[in-house]
């Protein structure tokens with residue numbers, strides 16, 4: 434009796450996920466251009482209507498959030514609040530749910546933690562945390578699991594990229610002061626995940642989106658990886674997660690984190706950078722807890738909650754003797770890789786694309802270096818040639834089959850601007866439109882043709 438009830442519920446659960454846990458296979462979309470706006474995804478109409486500009490070298494005009502906020506200091510917060518509420522709202526959550534997706538990755542800037550911004554020299558909209566909390570509540574209600582992604586880092590992690598929030602050639606993330614701010618950010622989000630009720634379906638926290646690929650240009654990144662994990666696990670230990678219950682700590686989360694940091698002052702467990710990040714994060718958490726619109730109960734037990742999965746771009750993201758994030762792991766950790774063939778992964782022909790994807794060995798190559806589980810946190814359908822409808826269906830199938838060999842995939846993006854001026858942009862970059870146009874199957878776990886790689890796979 435009991436057995437058959439269990440089998441029944443298993444039968445009917447379908448792709449349902451348990452909030453806060455990693456789905457057994459990730460089928461997801463990125464909520465790109467929401468909390469980190471990328472003008473190219475909505476530049477043809479929406480961005481220009483907001484007051485933004487378009488130019489070929491993005492640092493030379495108002496083509497990212499920073500110059501926009503600098504140019505419009507009095508109206509930027511209201512304009513962005515409007516964007517946040519319309520670009521991703523309940524209608525999108527319903528569509529994500531309807532399409533059977535189980536995960537979203539949410540790109541965020543450091544400036545969503547407003548205490549980290551030096552307003553004398555840095556310019557960003559305020560109020561993103563309120564929008565995030567609203568969206569997380571809706572996602573949790575829909576049973577969608579969430580990866581929080583530190584997408585745009587303090588000081589900017591790559592040159593001339595809209596996704597950093599500030600198109601500039603002045604890349605300063607890889608410095609002690611900015612690493613410290615990123616670690617504080619990590620401490621704040623670890624605390625929020627375990628204490629704020631809206632964060633109940635968050636299961637992973639990603640340390641850095643797309644650092645520079647040449648490791649020689651990212652000094653200190655390996656130390657940052659170690660410190661990131663140390664901050665996340667220290668906040669969790671302070672809150673009683675994965676700690677024997679005999680351990681007494683303050684019931685006030687801010688005090689618990691500060692006490693934990695102080696009590697490890699002379700131990701080898703926490704270095705001074707991690708201690709400082711913990712204390713900064715603890716203070717910011719108390720401020721967020723006391724702020725109208727973001728308030729939460731700082732005196733709530735997190736005991737018994739599962740720890741966050743720490744998440745890094747995989748070691749093979751970088752070349753030139755990169756640090757291996759596997760060396761930093763304490764507790765659950767996962768790895769992320771992004772593949773954009775339109776940026777030159779293979780020769781620019783349909784055959785070369787298929788040959789490459791059908792023989793992808795990234796999952797195996799990463800696993801050999803301890804980078805497992807691996808998900809493909811960004812991919813899409815763009816190509817370097819005019820692709821036929823038939824090819825895009827094959828291309829979607831082949832990528833899904835390749836990425837599903839790992840922990841799963843997260844398409845970039847859930848949508849992009851649809852307008853006459855934007856032309857074919859949404860054809861290759863929008864999951865919602867890719868399903869409408871028939872390139873992507875309505876059920877994300879399926880493909881049109883499971884044999885799509887026949888004739889392309891080479892036996893090694």
Ligand SMILES: *[C@@H]1O[C@H](CO)[C@@H](O)[C@H](O)[C@H]1NC(C)=O
Nearest residue numbers: 518519520521522523524525
């Ligand atoms: C979400 O925003 C869109 C505009 O982008 C709007 O058409 C739609 O009605 C909104 N949905 C809800 C539920 O407010």
Ligand SMILES: *[C@@H]1O[C@H](CO)[C@@H](O)[C@H](O)[C@H]1NC(C)=O
Nearest residue numbers: 685686687688719730731732
């Ligand atoms: C928790 O401790 C912090 C720091 O001492 C304090 O600012 C805050 O008011 C306390 N919160 C509660 C709910 O006691």
Ligand SMILES: *[C@@H]1O[C@H](CO)[C@@H](O)[C@H](O)[C@H]1NC(C)=O
Nearest residue numbers: 692694695696697698699700
């Ligand atoms: C750490 O060492 C310093 C200097 O020896 C000492 O003053 C301090 O009390 C120690 N802190 C702890 C928590 O043991």
Ligand SMILES: *[C@@H]1O[C@H](CO)[C@@H](O)[C@H](O)[C@H]1NC(C)=O
Nearest residue numbers: 819820821822855856857860
């Ligand atoms: C959109 O893509 C189709 C199919 O490749 C092509 O025929 C059409 O010319 C494209 N339109 C624009 C505006 O690029």
Ligand SMILES: *[C@@H]1O[C@H](CO)[C@@H](O)[C@H](O)[C@H]1NC(C)=O
Nearest residue numbers: 881882883884885886887888
């Ligand atoms: C599936 O793809 C393979 C390889 O391209 C092809 O030989 C086969 O005919 C396709 N099957 C269908 C049903 O389209």
